[in-house]
Amino acid sequence: MIEVRDLWKAFGVTQAVAGVSFAAQDGQITGLLGPNGAGKTTTLRMLYTLMRPDRGRIRVDGIDAASAPMEVRRRLGVLPDARGLYKRLSARENIEYFARLQGMNKEQAAARCTALLRTLQMEALAERRTEGFSQGERVKTAIARALVHDPRNVVLDEPANGLDVMANRGLREVLRSLRAEGRCVLISTHIMQEVVALCDHIVIIAFGRVVADGTPEALREQSQQHNLEDAFMKIIGAAALDGAP
Amino acid sequence: MKPALVVFVKECVESLRDRRVLLNALVLGPLLTPLLFLVLMHLIVGRELEKAEKPLPVVVVGAKTAPNFIEALKQQGMEPRPEVADPEAAVREQRLDLVLRIAPKFADDWRAGRPAQVELIYDSSRQDVRSEVERLESMIQAFSTRSGSLRLLARGIAPSVAAPIVIASRDQATPQARGALLLGMLPYFLILTALIGGMWLAIDSTAGERERQSLEPLLVNPVGRGQVLLGKMLATAVFSMASLLLGLLAFFAVGHLLPSDEPGLGLIIGPRFVLIVLPVMVPLVLLIAIAQIWVASFAKSFREAQTYLGLAQLVPLIPSVLMMAVPMRPQLWMSAVPLFGQQITILRLLRGEAISALAIGIGVSVTLAAAAAMFWVTLRLYRSERVAISA
Numbered sequence: 001m002i003e004v005r006d007l008w009k010a011f012g013v014t015q016a017v018a019g020v021s022f023a024a025q026d027g028q029i030t031g032l033l034g035p036n037g038a039g040k041t042t043t044l045r046m047l048y049t050l051m052r053p054d055r056g057r058i059r060v061d062g063i064d065a066a067s068a069p070m071e072v073r074r075r076l077g078v079l080p081d082a083r084g085l086y087k088r089l090s091a092r093e094n095i096e097y098f099a100r101l102q103g104m105n106k107e108q109a110a111a112r113c114t115a116l117l118r119t120l121q122m123e124a125l126a127e128r129r130t131e132g133f134s135q136g137e138r139v140k141t142a143i144a145r146a147l148v149h150d151p152r153n154v155v156l157d158e159p160a161n162g163l164d165v166m167a168n169r170g171l172r173e174v175l176r177s178l179r180a181e182g183r184c185v186l187i188s189t190h191i192m193q194e195v196v197a198l199c200d201h202i203v204i205i206a207f208g209r210v211v212a213d214g215t216p217e218a219l220r221e222q223s224q225q226h227n228l229e230d231a232f233m234k235i236i237g238a239a240a241l242d243g244a245p
Numbered sequence: 246m247k248p249a250l251v252v253f254v255k256e257c258v259e260s261l262r263d264r265r266v267l268l269n270a271l272v273l274g275p276l277l278t279p280l281l282f283l284v285l286m287h288l289i290v291g292r293e294l295e296k297a298e299k300p301l302p303v304v305v306v307g308a309k310t311a312p313n314f315i316e317a318l319k320q321q322g323m324e325p326r327p328e329v330a331d332p333e334a335a336v337r338e339q340r341l342d343l344v345l346r347i348a349p350k351f352a353d354d355w356r357a358g359r360p361a362q363v364e365l366i367y368d369s370s371r372q373d374v375r376s377e378v379e380r381l382e383s384m385i386q387a388f389s390t391r392s393g394s395l396r397l398l399a400r401g402i403a404p405s406v407a408a409p410i411v412i413a414s415r416d417q418a419t420p421q422a423r424g425a426l427l428l429g430m431l432p433y434f435l436i437l438t439a440l441i442g443g444m445w446l447a448i449d450s451t452a453g454e455r456e457r458q459s460l461e462p463l464l465v466n467p468v469g470r471g472q473v474l475l476g477k478m479l480a481t482a483v484f485s486m487a488s489l490l491l492g493l494l495a496f497f498a499v500g501h502l503l504p505s506d507e508p509g510l511g512l513i514i515g516p517r518f519v520l521i522v523l524p525v526m527v528p529l530v531l532l533i534a535i536a537q538i539w540v541a542s543f544a545k546s547f548r549e550a551q552t553y554l555g556l557a558q559l560v561p562l563i564p565s566v567l568m569m570a571v572p573m574r575p576q577l578w579m580s581a582v583p584l585f586g587q588q589i590t591i592l593r594l595l596r597g598e599a600i601s602a603l604a605i606g607i608g609v610s611v612t613l614a615a616a617a618a619m620f621w622v623t624l625r626l627y628r629s630e631r632v633a634i635s636a
Contacts, residue, residue, distance in 0.1 A: 010480040045634070048465050049465075049635070050461065050464060050465060050630070051630050051633075051634075052255060052630070052635050055593070070467045070469075071467075073466065073467040074467045076465075078462070078465045079462045080461070080462055080465060081461070082458035082460070082461040082462065082634075083462060084458030084459030084460075084461075084462070085457075085459060086255075086259055086262060086457075086459060087457070088259050088262040089255075089258070089259060089262075091253075093258075097255050098462075098466060100248075100251040101248055101251055101252075101463075101466040101467075101468050102467065103467070142462070145462065146462075183478065222262075223431060
């Protein structure tokens with residue numbers, strides 16, 4: 001369970017995030033939807049404690065991120081915007097490195113890694129160095145790395161970026177099974193189909209603010225549009241007219 | 246296992262698989278400077294030896310006037326060459342290095358017992374001619390002294406009458422110290438080896454990690470930034486130390502290949518030298534490692550960091566150049582200055598002088614303190630948001 005209350009962050013004169021609040025429930029996939037530059041990545045970076053908010057509170061499973069960042073990080077599995085792998089290490093070594101940093105011993109790390117590789121159907125890749133991996137293989141490895149400590153909450157920043165149709169389908173399966181396991185899944189995306197296909201709950205962000213929050217059905221009703229994409233366009237457009245910065 | 250150790254092991258494994266790192270840290274770094282040193286020493290020493298033994302060709306004007314004089318110079322190694330028309334012009338235009346001109350009335354003066362004149366024509370602004378001029382002067386001086394003594398003897402006077410004072414030089418320099426004049430650059434070369442050894446890893450694990458976008462995921466783990474930094478620093482220091490060790494071995498080998506005249510560098514860089522230099526260098530290597538990481542952390546890309554650290558390689562040159570340009574007695578405070586202290590200790594070992602445990606102790610503690618301070622500064626940088634974000 002992830003709760004964000006009145007989050008603010010500025011870079012110099014640019015107000016990147018201006019009062020974002022939302023909650024992502026366990027057993028649901030929550031989509032943070034918004035155009036490029038809306039403040040999604042900055043919001044997520046504050047959420048996984050890489051950045052400190054100027055104002056506002058973040059709680060993960062009821063734990064305050066400002067006062068106990070380490071505990072929050074332990075409860076989060078993160079696929080950040082930057083998802084570089086160590087190309088001179090094999091996929092398995094990449095995943096096991098993070099397992100060790102999460103505090104597992106060698107045997108635990110190896111066992112957990114083997115299990116993850118099987119779940120993500122990437123056993124064939126395991127011993128290959130990640131140099132020369134396809135985009136899909138790289139994202140898969142990065143997701144395995146993020147899930148290595150079996151986190152209750154999973155945060156993925158634009159997970160579908162650069163994936164082809166097959167890889168994207170695989171990714172959705174993974175996210176749905178995480179939901180089925182009762183985890184709290186939060187993804188950010190600017191792709192409408194992504195949200196339609198996956199999310200139980202949508203938070204639309206534009207100009208650093210939450211402009212809509214609800215189930216896909218509720219959003220359709222709110223904007224009086226049948227098509228979710230039209231709903232999105234209408235809501236964003238309204239926000240722009242509302243006096244965006 | 247502590248997170249720092251996990252980071253350390255991973256950085257080492259990754260670097261050992263990088264041909265670039267291996268080439269720089271374990272091959273180029275340790276071998277380049279000893280080879281450079283070997284070539285330099287061969288050039289310097291070889292040229293001196295060559296000059297001292299080679300016959301000295303000199304154009305002589307008016308040789309017929311003084312055949313005995315010329316014969317005496319020939320015995321000392323001078324090779325008279327046929328005369329030229331305008332010796333002054335020839336020297337000015339650098340067609341000739343040195344001309345000896347014997348005055349036409351030389352024979353008359355000589356027979357009359359008056360000072361007979363010879364002229365040396367040369368260009369004193371030419372560095373390479375100086376040693377030839379000095380050689381010829383000393384040959385003429387030797388002949389002159391001997392002839393003077395013979396004249397005094399012929400008149401029944403002991404030649405010692407004409408030499409009221411005799412200078413006897415007693416050079417107190419140890420044979421090693423004489424060699425050390427040339428070895429002044431060795432401390433810099435050793436420190437440079439350590440610098441090159443750690444440089445690639447320092448860049449790869451900071452600016453490189455940021456450029457490859459793997460720093461952000463790394464920092465999302467529940468691990469203190471201090472632990473991450475410590476692991477990276479230790480890995481850098483280990484590669485730096487390995488490079489230094491290989492460099493010392495290379496210098497040891499090179500020592501046996503030096504021109505025979507030199508006190509064997511191989512004898513100086515023996516087990517004792519290594520056993521003292523290594524512990525003296527460990528704190529400096531730690532300081533260098535964290536300083537390199539600090540510098541590289543400011544860079545956005547691998548190449549940018551490379552530029553910065555390339556310039557930083559010149560910093561350890563400052564003490565070496567200072568000590569050679571302004572020779573001063575090593576004071577205790579100098580031993581306390583990182584880079585300075587280590588260079589003094591290495592120089593003293595090379596010169597075969599006593600080293601003081603106090604000076605080494607002060608140097609080690611101050612350098613360790615400087616490394617700790619540098620670590621703190623870098624940690625502050627690492628805790629800032631600027632470093633963590635890749636884009």
